Amino acid sequence: MATPLRLHKAPPRVPHGAGPSLSWALGLRPGEIAIDAAAWLARFAARNVGLAATLAVIGALFGLQALALLRAPAGWLPATITIALAPGETITLGQRELAAPQTDRAHLSLRRDARDGWMLRNISPSKQVVLLRDGAEQRMGSEALRAGQSFQIDGALFNVTSSDAGAIVFNRDGHTWRYDGAVLYRDGLAQSNCPDARLSGRALSLWNRAMPTMLTIARPLSFGGNLYCGNRLGLAQTTPGAAQLARVNGRLELSAGNPDGDRASVLVHAEGVQMDLRRQEASLRGVGAMIVGHTRFQLAPAGDRLTLTPSRHVNLFNVPDLKLPAAVNWQWQQRSLWNSGHANALWGAIAVCLACVAVSAAGAVASHGIWLRRAASGAKLLGAATLLIAGVSALISQRAGMPPSAALSMLLGACALLLWLTFPGRLALLTAAGVVLLAVGLLAQLELGLGAPQTSWLRYYQKSAAMLAIGAGLGGLLRVWAWHQARRAAHLQQRAIEWTLATFAAVALAALAAQVLWGDETGVFDLQPVELAKLALTTLTAHCLALRFGWHSETRHPADHGARWLRLIAPALLFIALLGLSLVQVDDFSPLILLLVWSTAMALAYAVAARHRLLTAALVAVTLSAVGAVVYLRLAGTDDLIRWGFYADRFLVWLNPAEHPHTGQQLLLGARAIGEGGWLGADHWLGLRALGQPAGGVVQIPAVQDDFAATFFINRHGLAGALLLWGVQAAFLTGIVLTALRAHQAGASARNFRQAWSGRFHYFALCGGGAFVLGHFLLSWGTNLAIFPIMGQPMSFLSAGGSHLLFFLCPLLAFSAISAQSLEGD
Template sequence: MTISLRRSFTAPRASFARPSIGDLGAVIARAAARNTGLALTLAMLTVLCGLQALALLRAPAAWLPSAITVKLAPGETITLGQHELAAPQSDRNHLSLRRDAQDGWTLRNLSATRQVILLRDGSEQRMGSITLLAGQRFQIDGALFDVRGADSGSITFARDGHEWRYDGAVLYRDGHQQANCPESHLASRLLSLWNRAMPGLLTISRPLSFGGNLYCDNRLGLAQVTPGAAQIARGNGGLQLSAGNPDGDRAAVLVHSAGLQTDLRKQEASLEGVKAMVVGHTRFQLNADGDQLTLYPSRHVTLFNAPDLKLPDHVTWQWQQRALWDGGQSKAIWAVLAVCLACMAASLALSARRPGRAHSVPMLLAASGVLICGVIALVAQRAGFAPSAASSMLLAACALLLWLALPGRLTLLTAAGVVLLAAGLLSQLELGLGAPESSWLRYYQKSAAMLAIGAGLGGLLRLWAQRQATRGAHLQQRSIEWLLALFAAVALAALAAQVLWGDEQGVFDLQPVELAKLALTALTAHCLALRFNWHAGPQGLSEHGARWLQLIAPALLFLALLGLSLVQVDDFSPLILLLIWSAVMAFAYALATRNRKLAGALVALTLTAAAAIVYLRCVGTDDLIRWGFYADRFLVWLNPAEHPHTGQQLLLGARAISDGGWLGADHWLGLRSLGMAAGGAVQIPAVQDDFAASFFLNRHGLAGGLLLWVAQAALVAGIAFTAARAYQAGAVARDFRHAWSGRFRYFALCGGGAFVLGHFLLSWGTNLAIFPIMGQPMSFLSAGGSHLLFFLCPLLAFSAISAQSLEGE
């Protein structure tokens, strides 16, 4: 016995090689051999990421000006525009620059439709606008107004015996608010009531418009003056009068002060102290040095095939080549991603050598690293120093690989989601490389950064959930309800911020509506999951009704607030999206309760709606004009050729799809055109967002579209399968916690899947002219950073955690 022990201690131990990055391929290959689904997913992911790399390699050289120098002698003037400034969204003759011996450099805006913004000492000055002061007089054509009082929050002026007061939200005539305009919609009337009832800090800004023949709402009618000839609105810390952009004759907007007269349409401003300006959408840093003014363009700069362009005698350019492989914080991102890959390789290697044991520390480091890289990339892009396209490509690839490398069995939902994410990134990269403007790559870079942040946070959440399940620790029901309430409060606060300080595009470059969709789904799932314990509670009728309100009121309240916020957007697509979500949730409830009558009624309503769409598309009607606001969209949809301006999106999208045919515009499924010019498809309005599918079909053809539809159908089917398993787990559970958990997952997945399905239906219907134009991005394909970060990534993470929990149960 002693000899045996001694030999066991003295025997040499088996060598254990440290895991390295090189082990990753071998481990993946062995895992793929045991899992056909994983092998297929990795193969598709490799192909799609390889196509991104090939697009970067094949992208031709593009040039843009790094500095634009203007030299003028005293008294000379020069006109600059789209050609001289390389500003694609400016007018042909946009600026008039003058150098004066005494005043230095001065600037005047020549454009009748596009503004020029000067940035000076942390404040903005919009050309053609001025802050009104007490004692001044302003004139709009022949109408003269006396300013009796003005401060940062309100202005009082008078004309023809009437006194007007405007506080940035409401216009009062002789102390009384004006009546609503005859064509005002419900949202406008509700907004007017809100502004009248709320204190000034909570009112929603609405401009005062001059012109037209009506005195109503925030309109001040002036005979023989084009509506919108001038307006007063909040801006730059006060109320500013600005010349409008009427479609008819240009009205004169004059300001009289201390014997001086200023025509806002011919306003000239000194560039002394101006550090930057925005022309169109192009930003220029300014540096004046004697007879030389240097402009450094950034964001929305025209790209050229060669550094050769004929310019005026007083203008010179300094050229630079577009960088795709280096720039910004690329080196830091590459270094951190290398560590992340090493951690993933170590985790997979340890799992292969010691199966059955948890190796969460390397994956925890990998998820944290991907998250940090995503934050670095997003902050750098917001600061104007975006990382290179190559580093964004590697960041996105690592995020997708992390999603597959996390513990848990690969499901159809996760596999389809990863493939769709890679396909969407490929399409966005092709659009960014093919557009003749420097800013288009920002959509791809932002999506890659958002994906890394979402994948990193989702990975940390999945690892935390796995650890909690291993320890047998679970959140209490009351804690879950408090978390849901907090989630709803955050979403409501974000929606309120958009209403108060944002617009249809969101607030602070984010879309709170996407977070609200997730919160609405979670609240409703919780309420419906509790509804199944209906008969375990009180039996009295009054107590029963109170319990019903207690369970369903939070979801109804949030749905009402979300609907009110969405109605303010001049589009009916959010309402259609909510209708689809409501129908799917009702159908899921009908299936769970085996209510055949409710399920049959929902199916009948769906078929009726489809028949109505077919009827309108085939027959059409002249009675649509009576529908008011929505009539134009339906008329454009039915007869786009008769509305060439408003139907531009529809016509250009249809032309792009027709040019793509079955095999793409290059007849090679887009393989020959990788990295090359995007052609006329880039001219479609919102092609990166609402009409991303039109560009995809133009580039990759209907055959590529069919493959995309298969992946989208697999995603929806994967959500349905996971939801069905969750419901079965809840139905056979023997305690309340497991039963509630299964039902909550079931309804949450159904709600999330309903929103995804709604996005697919609305986007394809819009691009293929099945529905009228409705502005909703296509999930995974469109460049919607908020939709990706606040909705898709949490949905994928929740589904993966649900599938992992079902395996444990």
């Protein structure tokens, strides 16, 4: 009997490139699902080696962040500080009682008066106390002078004849003095500049004399010393700086200075009452908060008890136990690294971002399914918008004193980098190196925040994560827009591009002007407009150079070329001049060197594009000469440096730090920390055993989170870790150079003006951005390793520079990714 033929149903065929979820939908068993998923992942990794390696490195770095959070020891701090005093009693409060790290041991004198209630006096010789009353600030030890009052500094008595928001006039010994917040006039004439005034100070003095009051730059009036010059009013036998008169919150206030010698008395006489500003006592009635050092305290008086709630800068303790005076009582709380309080709503945004990352990744790897690719496109747009909103919310919450937890900030940073990798286009070397450098920087900042004995150090990590989310969100939206523009073959008109660049330059100039008028060398409104100016300067110069190469490409209106060239080059020259002037005012020559590196790199890029061999050789010779000059200064000694004036001190400290232990403290502490790190880190395990643990004395290095971030990294992860970091930094710069050269080739072989201009613009813009990053790398490593004198520049990606990250690095990464994507399309 013949055996019946049996027909077996073949297993359904899975389309090539489909993921394991499709296999599950077709009814395969769990074991087969696992095998299928593993095989699919292996095929994907084999086809995308660079992306797989980048994801593995980022996963490892964020895994180390999570491990650091899990291993961090418990930290305790006071939730509230309650002070109980009987009428007439007085207590002295300082760093120990207030848990405020930036205060003196004896900073405040608190008294309870039977009639006036709680009274406060600042007894610190050098640090101020600010009272916040009804939305206005009151600085202890200062007084807004009025007409009819008199003030006395040691034995010198001055009578105030008139005073308003614009100026104050007072007289003494037959001389009439007028001060408007910027310039001091003696008998109607502005005083001459002081002999030790620098060039920038003399230029600032000329500006203040020529400009109206609203455009002047505030300069305080200093009393004391033997010189009548500039904004100094000399008083015999009085220590320079014994008192100051300055504009504060729209008022001219007299305050006691901080002389190094004997304490001078500063008295204010009004209506028969004499008040010593150094012993000024203020009532706390109506005061809602006060700032002591850098710590903010909310005040809540209730009868014989005053409750203080500290925030922002608070000391951490290993155990909730501290011996305090009988009148002081702490309510302890444990530092939370996981719970964000009011910021917990951001967890929803994190979940949306992660879902968008998953959908975007699925759409990127799927070779079939139009609906999936459309869903991925929408997910990218939604994820970028959600990430932007989450970053802004996190930053606002931090500014409001309710920062997100460290765990939430970690996930926010991870979402930013993962979403960045899912956008269209092949993964370029500079993008892969850039996201790895960002992950390394977040890890270093988290380690520093967890290792410091204060709550305030985590704010650098939280701010960087929020800034990264904002920058990645904005950059993601720009990349989506550029991708859709490229698919529709839509391009901006040349006139629109020029107006956009001109507007960008105007905004940057306005931001620089705001810093000059209302800020200082650290920035304005907690931002650094210089970082935005670097980007504007680079793009505007790239546009001008790109047009220079296309000078004869447009023949429609050849007579307009000269006028157009002048119209475009003039803003660039003006912008360079104003940027250089603003940078000269900083008490540091690093911005000038940064501009010099950028200028040299742009000249070299132009020489390469123009095939100008003589100019290329000259630039190489100048660079080698600069290296030789550094070596010469290192070997020649310090005999010829005394005549250099202001900058001589920095070189003397650099060459012989042991002979200048005070001014060379930063350099000496940094060298000691690097020596402790050695090759394998202070823990001899490349920092793995020290994850989340106290950082030790390295946090005492000034600006260790910023200018000396590389020193902390070497101390924690050793020179071996630094070598790996150098390799990634070199890969990033190499990626920029390779992308720039491809853009140059595309521009040189283009068939029309638009494509030629686009290629050359991308080429010069990438060269300029890479030059600034190279300058930051050189200056930072040179400062930390004592190759150069100390110069204050953050290290790109590693330092906690929020403005540098948001206004320069994130736009550079977005522009680089768009450039690489456009070259693929071409």
